[in-house]
Amino acid sequence: MDLSYGPQYDTYRQELREFIETHRDQAPRNAPLKSDAAKSWQKLLIDHGYTARTIPKEYGGHGGDPDLLKARIIGEEFARAQVPGGLGGQGISMLVPTLLELGSEEQKRQFIPPTLAGEMVWCQGYSEPNAGSDLASLRTSATLDGDEWVVNGSKIWTSTAHLADWIFCLVRTESDAPKHQGISFLLFRMDTPGIEISPLVDMTLAPNFNEVFFTDVRVPKEQIVGKRGEGWYVANAILGHERDSLGDPNATLSRMTRLIELMKEETIGNERIIDNPVYRDRLMKIQARVMSLRFNDLRVLSSRLNNTDARLPRMISKLQGTELRHELEGLAIDAMGETGLMYGASEFLRDGGSWQNQYMYFLGLIIGGGTSQIQKNIISERGLGMPKEPKFEQSSSKTN
Amino acid sequence: MDFGLSELQLSMQENVNRFLAEEASLDRVREFAASDHSLAEDIWTGLVNLGVVGVLVPEEYGGLGLSAMDAAVIGECLGNHVTPVPYLATCVVAPRAIALAGTDSQKDEYLPKIADGSKTIGLALSEACAARGKNGASVRNGKLTGTASFVSDPHADYWLLADRDARLHVIANDARNLEVKVMPQVDRTRPLCELAFSNTPCDSLPNSGSTVLQHVLDVAWTTLAFDTLGAAQSMLDQAVEYAMNREQFNRVIASFQAVKHMCAEMAAEIEPSRSLLWYAGYALDEAPDDAHLHACHAKAHMAEVGTFVAKTATVVHGGMGFTDLLGLHYWFKRIGFNRQYLGGPEWLREQAAIAQNLAA
Numbered sequence: 062m063d064l065s066y067g068p069q070y071d072t073y074r075q076e077l078r079e080f081i082e083t084h085r086d087q088a089p090r091n092a093p094l095k096s097d098a099a100k101s102w103q104k105l106l107i108d109h110g111y112t113a114r115t116i117p118k119e120y121g122g123h124g125g126d127p128d129l130l131k132a133r134i135i136g137e138e139f140a141r142a143q144v145p146g147g148l149g150g151q152g153i154s155m156l157v158p159t160l161l162e163l164g165s166e167e168q169k170r171q172f173i174p175p176t177l178a179g180e181m182v183w184c185q186g187y188s189e190p191n192a193g194s195d196l197a198s199l200r201t202s203a204t205l206d207g208d209e210w211v212v213n214g215s216k217i218w219t220s221t222a223h224l225a226d227w228i229f230c231l232v233r234t235e236s237d238a239p240k241h242q243g244i245s246f247l248l249f250r251m252d253t254p255g256i257e258i259s260p261l262v263d264m265t266l267a268p269n270f271n272e273v274f275f276t277d278v279r280v281p282k283e284q285i286v287g288k289r290g291e292g293w294y295v296a297n298a299i300l301g302h303e304r305d306s307l308g309d310p311n312a313t314l315s316r317m318t319r320l321i322e323l324m325k326e327e328t329i330g331n332e333r334i335i336d337n338p339v340y341r342d343r344l345m346k347i348q349a350r351v352m353s354l355r356f357n358d359l360r361v362l363s364s365r366l367n368n369t370d371a372r373l374p375r376m377i378s379k380l381q382g383t384e385l386r387h388e389l390e391g392l393a394i395d396a397m398g399e400t401g402l403m404y405g406a407s408e409f410l411r412d413g414g415s416w417q418n419q420y421m422y423f424l425g426l427i428i429g430g431g432t433s434q435i436q437k438n439i440i441s442e443r444g445l446g447m448p449k450e451p452k453f454e455q456s457s458s459k460t461n
Numbered sequence: 462m463d464f465g466l467s468e469l470q471l472s473m474q475e476n477v478n479r480f481l482a483e484e485a486s487l488d489r490v491r492e493f494a495a496s497d498h499s500l501a502e503d504i505w506t507g508l509v510n511l512g513v514v515g516v517l518v519p520e521e522y523g524g525l526g527l528s529a530m531d532a533a534v535i536g537e538c539l540g541n542h543v544t545p546v547p548y549l550a551t552c553v554v555a556p557r558a559i560a561l562a563g564t565d566s567q568k569d570e571y572l573p574k575i576a577d578g579s580k581t582i583g584l585a586l587s588e589a590c591a592a593r594g595k596n597g598a599s600v601r602n603g604k605l606t607g608t609a610s611f612v613s614d615p616h617a618d619y620w621l622l623a624d625r626d627a628r629l630h631v632i633a634n635d636a637r638n639l640e641v642k643v644m645p646q647v648d649r650t651r652p653l654c655e656l657a658f659s660n661t662p663c664d665s666l667p668n669s670g671s672t673v674l675q676h677v678l679d680v681a682w683t684t685l686a687f688d689t690l691g692a693a694q695s696m697l698d699q700a701v702e703y704a705m706n707r708e709q710f711n712r713v714i715a716s717f718q719a720v721k722h723m724c725a726e727m728a729a730e731i732e733p734s735r736s737l738l739w740y741a742g743y744a745l746d747e748a749p750d751d752a753h754l755h756a757c758h759a760k761a762h763m764a765e766v767g768t769f770v771a772k773t774a775t776v777v778h779g780g781m782g783f784t785d786l787l788g789l790h791y792w793f794k795r796i797g798f799n800r801q802y803l804g805g806p807e808w809l810r811e812q813a814a815i816a817q818n819l820a821a
Contacts, residue, residue, distance in 0.1 A: 062530070062743050063463045130462060321819070335819055338811070344819075345810035349762035352755070353733035356464070356740045363464035374736065377729040434718075440728055441721035445701050448716040 064359075066130050074134050080109060081142045088144045094224055100179045103148045111135055112147020113177045116161065121174030129365055140311035151220065152176045152183030156229050159298050163287050172227075172248070184251070186216040186230030186273065187296065194435050196231075197240045197293060201275060203232035203247060205282065210234070210247060212255075212278040218429065222258050222271035225251050235290045246292035249280040265421045310355045313386050316419070317351045320344070320389060323411065324396050334396045343392055350385050354378065373444045380436040383426045390420035464739065470534045473513065477535055480507050481542040487788045493545040494649035494791075499616040504546055505578055514548075515576030517556040522572035529557065529680050530742035533687040540691030540799075543791045545650040547581045547614040553684050555582040555621050558629055558677045562666035570664075571619075571631065582621055582631070583614030585656060589623035590678055591804035597625045598658055600665065605630065605658035611802070615643050615654035622656075622663070629669035629677075636662050648798035650791065679756035681803055683741045686756075686763035689799045690731070690738055692792045693767045696774035697727045699789060703778050723773050730766045737762060754816045761809035764800040771796040 066074075084105065089098040106112040107123050114132065116122020125131075139146035147153075157176055160169050175181035192199035201214025212232055222228070228251055235243035251258075255278040261270040287295040324335040324344060334340050357374050364371030393416040394401035403409040404417050427433050441447040466474070485504045493501050508514050516532045518524020525531075532553045539548050552575070559571050574580035587610055588597040598607035609622055620632045632639065640657040666673075701724055704715035714720050741759035744751040771793045775782035782789050800806065814820035 062465065062467065062739070062747070064743070064747075066462055338820075341814050341820060342807060342810050345758075345761075345813050346765070348813070349737065349758040349810075350733070352740075352758060353737040353762065356736035357733040359464045360736045360739070363462060367463055367465070369465060373728055374732045377732050380729055381733060434722070437722040437725035437729075438718070440725035444728055445721075445724055447701065447705065447721050447724065448713065450716060450718060451712060 066134070070130050070134060073131060074138060077111065077134060077138045078142075080111070081138060081144050085142070085144055090145075094150075094182050094221070095179060099148065102145070103177070103179045106147045107177065111139075113153075116157070116173065116177065120161075120169055121177040129362060133362060136309070136311050140309075140315050143315065148177075148179050150182065151185045151229075152181065152227075155185065156183050159229075159286065159295060162298055163295050165286075168248075168286065181227060182221060182225045184219050184222040184225035184228050184271075184273075186219060186228045188218045189215060190217050190272075194432060196296075197244070199231055199233060199244065201230070201232050202236070203234050203245065203280070205234075206279075208282045210280040210282060210285075212247070212249070212275045212280060214275050216273045216275075217261070217270070219258075219271045219273045220269055222251065222273050223260065223268070227251060228273070229286070231292050231296055234292075238290060241293045242290050244292035244296075245289050246286040246295040247280055248284045248286065249278065253278050253280065255279070263421075263425060265418055265425075269425075310351070310358045310382065313351055313382065313389065314355060316386070316389055317348060319412070320347075320393050320396075323393055327396050327398075327400070327411075329398065340392075340396060343395075347385070347389050347392060350381075351389070354382055354385060357381075373440070376436070376440050376444050379431065380433050380440070383423055384433065387420060387423040387427060390416050390423060394420055464736075466534060466739070470531060473531070474534055474538055476511055477508070477513060477538040478541065480511060481538060481544055485542055485544050487543075487791065490543050490545060490650060490791060491788065497616075498545075498643075498649075498652035500547070500581060501545055504544060505581075508546065508548075509578030514552050514578045515556075516552055517560075518572045518576040519560060522568060523576035524556065524572065528747075529553075529683070529745035530739075530747075532680075533684045533738075533742040533745075536684040537687040537691035540688030540795060541695045543650050543692065543695075543795050547583060547617060549681060549684055549688070550584040550613050550617070550621070551575060551581045554584055554586075554677050554681050555619075557680055558621055558669070558673065559631075559666065561676065562629055562669035562673045564667060567631075567664065567666065580618040581614060581616075582619045583612055583617035583654075584681075585609040585612040585620045585622035585632075586678065586681070586803060587611040588625070589627065589674060591808040598622060598656075599625050600628065600630065600663070603662070603665065604660040605632065605663050606660060607658055609656045609658075611644065612654050612656050613651065615641055615652050620656065623674055627669070627671040627674045629666040629674065630663040631666065632656070632658075632661065632663045638662075646798070648791075648794040650795055651798050651802075675753060678803065679752050680745055682756045682760035682809070683738070683745060685799045685802065686738050686741065686759040689763045689767040689796050690735055692795045692799075693727075693731055693734075693763075693770040696770050696789065696792045696796075697724065697731060699792075700724060700727070700774040700777040703781070707779070720777060723777055727770045727773055730769055734763050734766045754813055757809045757813040757816065760799075760804070761806035761813065764796075764806045764809075767796040768800060 087102060089102050092098040110123040110125050113122040114125045115127045118124035153176060157173055160173055187196060189199050189201060203210040203212045228249060230247050231244050232247055233243050234245040255276045257274040259272045260268040261272055263269050325333055327334045329337060361371045361375050397411060400411060404414055442449055484507050512525055513535050515524030516527050516535060520526040536548060556572060556575050559568060596608045596610045598605050598609050612620060618634055622630045622632055624630060638659045638661040642655045644653040644655055646653050704720050705713055707714050738759050741755035744755050775789055775793055778789060781787050811820060
């Protein structure tokens with residue numbers, strides 16, 4: 062076991078720390094998408110190789126060599142400094158890696174640079190009202206009419222649809238094929254005629270999601286990633302990228318550190334919460350789990366560096382990371398008691414109301430990106446080798 | 462950067478697991494459980510031949526001179542096979558304590574005999590951590606008085622005892638004025654006894670004190686956590702295998718989501734715990750500032766995960782899990798023992814809080 066990153070990485074970390082301290086004031090706080098503040102911060106980070114680090118320069122990235130340890134140091138240091146790192150969003154975190162892997166040269170040149178720069182915002186059109194965990198049964202259709210696809214149907218849980226310029230969208234193009242082989246991966250503009258967006262307010266009361274309806278939306282034929290009927294496999298490459306980012310142990314560690322401080326500040330009767338053994342025991346229980354997931358993450362990283370097997374530790378990280386985070390946020394609310402109920406801008410909030418917000422938000426993440434139940438299917442089937450549920454003979458699906 | 466078991470650790474585990482699978486089967490464990498609990502010579506000799514009995518004894522005393530982490534990963538194998546040997550006491554805690562706190566002549570006296578397997582040492586540390594009742598022993602004029610409970614290995618040749626002042630002493634089993642009473646308990650792979658002293662002679666380790674005691678407890682807690690890890694992994698493996706073969710409603714029960722999800726939950730609890738334990742084991746010798754906190758958390762957390770797995774894996778077996786026929790209860794009880802022995806999870810979490818100045 063060797064936990065040192067090596068002297069060149071210690072230097073790299075030190076330089077990054079200095080960079081963050083020097084530029085901390087320029088970091089955008091809650092800056093709207095496409096705002097100058099957000100775009101110039103993004104540009105600064107790309108120039109220094111602190112985001113889009115390995116994406117080639119010709120596509121607007123930094124053009125650095127792949128280096129898992131540098132990537133990890135970047136994640137750790139921005140989280141530690143509580144300064145926002147590079148832009149996220151489904152365009153950057155999901156579409157860009159997919160285009161790099163499976164897009165045509167023209168698509169890479171057209172879409173990656175403006176997406177990375179924060180000028181082109183994307184939304185993801187996967188889930189439908191009747192295609193959630195069983196995503197492959199999706200029914201939104203696209204039929205070829207001359208040089209255009211004609212898209213009809215609807216999508217749901219579409220984050221940032223109201224802000225997005227473009228959508229990457231799964232549609233059924235081969236109505237006769239088996240359900241996984243009839244799907245294609247289309248890209249189209251959100252201002253195309255025939256698209257209607259209806260906001261979907263979630264339990265945090267933020268309009269984080271939307272429903273999107275398509276009526277005869279015409280899409281140029283060449284705006285497809287991969288071939289006709291291969292969309293399921295294109296999408297699966299992306300889902301892997303998403304799951305890796307949903308249970309980030311660095312962010313959880315920062316929340317844990319803040320939670321300890323909060324429990325020293327809050328009182329019940331005349332006693333600090335931290336001095337109450339029942340609350341303290343709950344804190345210690347959660348701390349052990351935070352540590353476990355952090356070392357689990359280190360183990361996954363190490364397996365990638367050294368080419369060893371870490372399938373199971375990787376498979377459990379979304380399930381455990383989101384469940385733990387929800388519980389951690391919930392303990393903070395209990396520590397505050399009635400103050401923990403405060404919500405919406407007021408002088409009574411602690412930490413900007415983030416504990417209630419994140420408590421609810423992480424319930425959303427337990428469900429989104431593959432529910433905990435789907436994760437358990439994956440762990441038992443692919444991790445432990447247990448058989449799939451037998452399929453019903455007759456199909457109740459209306460897609461075939 | 463390499464966060465994982467070394468090639469040496471993996472090959473030691475492979476060798477020990479192979480030996481235990483062949484020579485220390487469940488039938489042999491049952492035989493021990495039904496016996497008077499004197500040393501299982503055949504298993505012990507096999508472990509001596511593999512060299513693992515001297516894992517922590519320095520090379521100049523005939524041992525392997527390896528690290529506490531190396532010792533802990535061997536402990537994982539013993540938990541995996543519910544092996545009834547005094548490994549934790551004789552091979553892990555005693556050599557570490559004697560090497561740190563003993564004089565040269567004490568090291569000469571005890572360490573070679575540990576390394577060659579000719580003597581065993583039990584542990585009398587329960588009064589030094591999470592003590593129950595008013596038991597405990599004190600030394601006056603070089604002689605012991607008092608009582609030590611939950612002492613491991615009633616047939617050991619010696620015991621290592623922590624007195625009320627955190628000083629360590631070695632007591633021979635044929636010492637004068639020593640009374641040994643067996644304390645029958647639920648895990649019959651880890652026999653316990655009570656020792657009563659009245660002016661009983663002992664061999665005091667002069668360099669002992671609270672620092673050494675804390676270190677050997679950290680080593681003991683971490684090794685116990687690895688034992689639970691091994692036992693929990695075995696219970697999950699057995700549950701999956703049983704579910705893959707047991708048919709109900711014309712299908713193997715492993716194809717029911719209710720059963721699959723129980724198994725997935727066990728794996729999802731075990732894997733991150735394994736990662737925590739690796740760091741806790743590493744910290745014992747390589748990151749001393751982190752060792753105590755992580756040892757507390759490793760034992761407490763593994764106790765909770767172990768309890769969950771012990772219950773869930775038993776339930777996956779249905780009625781057979783409850784019987785003596787399958788013997789699954791040997792693992793259930795081993796995990797239960799490790800949970801309480803030398804401090805339960807609530808007490809250990811309080812120690813973790815104290816270590817961070819979050820409690821007094």
